[in-house]
Amino acid sequence: xxxxxxxxxxxxxxMRNKTRxxxxxxxxxxxxxxxxxxxxxxxxxxxxxxNQVSTMGTNMIMVMRADQHKGGVNMGSDNTQTLTVSDxxxxxxxxxxxxxxxxxxxxxxxxxxGNNNSVGSIQGGxxxxxxxxxxxxxxxxxxxxxxxxxxAKVCVIGKTVVDNLFTDxxxxxxxxxxFKQIPLKVIGILESKGQNQMGQDxxxxxxxxxxxxxKRILAQTYLxxxxxxxxxxxxxxxxxxxxxxVLRENHKLSDxxxxxxxxxxxxxxxxxxNSISGYLTYLLAAIASISLIVGGIGIMNIMYxxxxxxxxxxxxxxxxxxxxxxxxxxxxIESAILSLIGGLIGIILGLGISYAGSTLLNWPFVxxxxxxxxxxxxCAATGxxxxxxxxxxxxxxxxxxxxxxx
Numbered sequence: 001x002x003x004x005x006x007x008x009x010x011x012x013x014x015m016r017n018k019t020r021x022x023x024x025x026x027x028x029x030x031x032x033x034x035x036x037x038x039x040x041x042x043x044x045x046x047x048x049x050x051n052q053v054s055t056m057g058t059n060m061i062m063v064m065r066a067d068q069h070k071g072g073v074n075m076g077s078d079n080t081q082t083l084t085v086s087d088x089x090x091x092x093x094x095x096x097x098x099x100x101x102x103x104x105x106x107x108x109x110x111x112x113x114g115n116n117n118s119v120g121s122i123q124g125g126x127x128x129x130x131x132x133x134x135x136x137x138x139x140x141x142x143x144x145x146x147x148x149x150x151x152a153k154v155c156v157i158g159k160t161v162v163d164n165l166f167t168d169x170x171x172x173x174x175x176x177x178x179f180k181q182i183p184l185k186v187i188g189i190l191e192s193k194g195q196n197q198m199g200q201d202x203x204x205x206x207x208x209x210x211x212x213x214x215k216r217i218l219a220q221t222y223l224x225x226x227x228x229x230x231x232x233x234x235x236x237x238x239x240x241x242x243x244x245x246v247l248r249e250n251h252k253l254s255d256x257x258x259x260x261x262x263x264x265x266x267x268x269x270x271x272x273x274n275s276i277s278g279y280l281t282y283l284l285a286a287i288a289s290i291s292l293i294v295g296g297i298g299i300m301n302i303m304y305x306x307x308x309x310x311x312x313x314x315x316x317x318x319x320x321x322x323x324x325x326x327x328x329x330x331x332x333i334e335s336a337i338l339s340l341i342g343g344l345i346g347i348i349l350g351l352g353i354s355y356a357g358s359t360l361l362n363w364p365f366v367x368x369x370x371x372x373x374x375x376x377x378x379c380a381a382t383g384x385x386x387x388x389x390x391x392x393x394x395x396x397x398x399x400x401x402x403x404x405x406x
Contacts, residue, residue: 013306013334021338024302027295028342028382029349032375034288036350036368037357042281043366044358049277051364059233060132061098061240063087063226063247064262081222082251082260088226090250097231097239100128103210104225107217109180111165111206118164122155122179122206124213125227130156130190132229135207140173140188148209151216156188158203177206182216184208236265292378295342296386303335303390328392335387336380343379347372 014021065082085103092101102125110119127142129135143154157172166172172186184206193202214220230239240263247261351367358365 007333011337014337020302024298025295025338025342025345027291027298028339028379029295029346031289031292031295032343032346032379033350033353034291035285036347036371036375037353038284038288039281039368039371040351040354040366041357041363042277042284043368044354044361044363045281046277047366048361048363059230059236060266061228061230061236061243062264063091063228063243064264065224066258066260066262081220083223083226084221085223087247087250088223090246091226091228091243094246095228095239095242097235097242098228099231100132100229102126102129102132102227103223104129104227105210105213105218105220105223107180107213109217111161111177111179113165113175113177116165116167118161120161120204120206122208122213122217124208124210126210128229129207129227132227135193136191137188138191140186142188143209148211151211152209153182153184153212153216154187155184155206155208156190157186157207158190158205159192160201160204161206162189179206180217184212230265240265292382296339296382299335299338299383300386300390302338303331303387306334307331307390324396331390332384332387335390336383339379339383339386340376343375343382346379347375 063083088101088103091098105124106121108119108121110117111122123129126148127144130137130142137156140156142156143152146152147154155177157177161177162172165177166175172189175186176183177186178184190203190205190207195201210223228239228243230236243263244259247263248259251260253259354367355365357363
């Protein structure tokens with residue numbers, strides 16, 4: 001029997017009971033749509049992370065204080081005082097693959113202007129901090145190196161700070177805000193950047209000269225971090241090696257001593273976050289695949305019912321000359337069609353869920369072509385795999401027994 005006739009018979013059988021057919025393919029629809037949605041949202045998340053990191057500067061390098069260990073216990077880095085301004089100057093003067101350097105200190109506290117107040121943090125840096133961290137000024141100007149030298153009480157603020165402290169539409173430029181009772185004159189307003197990949201508001205920021213934060217707010221001499229910018233993204237690894245060598249020499253560490261600092265690049269952070277996101281995507285897709293297996297079992301169950309209902313028909317067809325392979329192929333085609341219809345609907349539904357999720361989370365929408373292609377293959381394989389045994393049972397029926405089946 002040719003394939004055309006088998007397809008017609010399969011179509012006729014499927015359409016004979018539309019409700020049962022719909023319920024049968026529902027499991028496949030749920031399974032495929034779940035997998036497509038999880039993979040697409042996972043890739044959307046990765047692309048969102050890449051976009052967010054690019055807004056922070058792909059050639060940015062962060063030098064942080066290393067964690068302290070006592071008696072095998074990690075004490076954290078909060079009380080570590082290994083980074084100093086001289087370290088930042090050494091990096092600036094001796095690292096040829098570093099174009100800009102900014103010391104960084106920060107403090108948390110309450111900011112007040114008039115009757116308005118908000119709880120947040122202030123960051124201290126050099127004028128290069130804006131370029132290194134890819135911030136732009138929308139109004140006003142950045143503080144200068146002279147302001148750093150004089151511990152000037154000036155600052156630039158983000159949009160969230162403006163919204164929280166200047167609720168009556170007052171122009172913030174030239175106004176004075178107080179952070180922990182220290183008056184700071186607002187000389188610039190930053191362009192909005194929104195949330196970063198960790199969900200933190202990048203506009204809830206106050207930046208002042210690091211000397212001002214060090215001496216007037218924190219009363220400390222050491223740094224919490226050093227930001228640097230490699231001459232290019234390709235030179236980031238070379239710059240990291242240079243910084244490590246310079247700081248080891250500056251801290252007079254012997255070859256047997258571990259670094260008392262950590263040097264990390266944006267590329268390393270991006271790789272780590274993409275790795276975590278990728279594992280989560282695969283895990284969720286694997287969990288979603290369980291429903292696809294359930295859908296396959298549903299197909300097997302309904303094919304068993306179909307074989308039982310059509311036992312006489314099978315016996316009659318075999319009695320007039322149909323071969324066992326024709327019967328086998330007929331039922332395999334029916335199960336494959338059921339699976340492929342469910343898969344097609346599932347792909348459309350999965351893409352719809354992914355689009356809705358990406359829009360809701362403000363992520364870029366990503367269509368995973370490999371996932372869609374794999375879904376078609378999986379659907380066909382599911383139909384053949386779970387339809388094989390019922391089809392084999394139908395093909396092995398004895399024609400005489402089948403004709404006398406009640």
